[in-house]
Amino acid sequence: MNLILISMGVLGVTALVAAVLLYIVSLYFKVEEDPRIDLVQAVLPGANCGGCGFAGCRAFAEACVKAGKTDGLACPVGGDPTMDEVKKILSPAAEAAEPAAAASGEKKGFDPVIAAKIKALATPKAVFPNVTSFAQKS
Ligand code: SF4
Known part of the structure; x- marks a missing residue:
């Protein structure tokens, strides 16, 4: 015993x-990661086709956030509407917006479906456990 x-x-x-x-x-x-990567990925089509020249939508989102602009970057699947959404996320005005609203996409004129998708991604702390403010990162 x-x-x-x-x-x-x-x-x-x-x-x-x-x-x-x-x-x-x-x-x-x-690993600290810019929360905008998840937001950009949320507005991409998610086909992971590589048509943009990157390994997939996540890699494309990382490239967009790293560049801070969409010049020379394009998603042929989503086209201009998708790139417009990406520009909204990357715009300095979006970062300066009220954090909760910026993270949810409510005040940036997103398509309601995309705004809901972003909100679902950004709301739970489990998704972004280290994020207290959308404007925190530069
Ligand atoms: S072209 Fe668009 S859908 Fe295809 S991998 Fe790139 S970002 Fe994703």
Whole structure:
């Protein structure tokens, strides 16, 4: 009986130490990402076809946010309407807007379906756990 209790104790302590180590390592290697990447990705068609010259919609969204503008970037599937939505997200006025409204896309004149999609993406803290303000990143 004692052997079982000792084994359980050793395993429990080992699991606790491993959990604490994993938590610390996850904090150390946490990747901060611009929340606009998710917003841009939300307005893209999601075909992941590579027609834009990137590996997929996520890579295209990252390129748009990194460039800070859409010059020379185009999504042939979504066309001009999609790129207009991307421009709205990347515009400095959008970043300066009230954070919650900017994150939800409500005050930027988005198509209601796209605004709802962005809101669903931006609202839960689980999606953007480290974001307190849309204008926080530059
Ligand atoms: S062309 Fe448009 S739909 Fe295709 S991968 Fe690029 S961003 Fe996505």
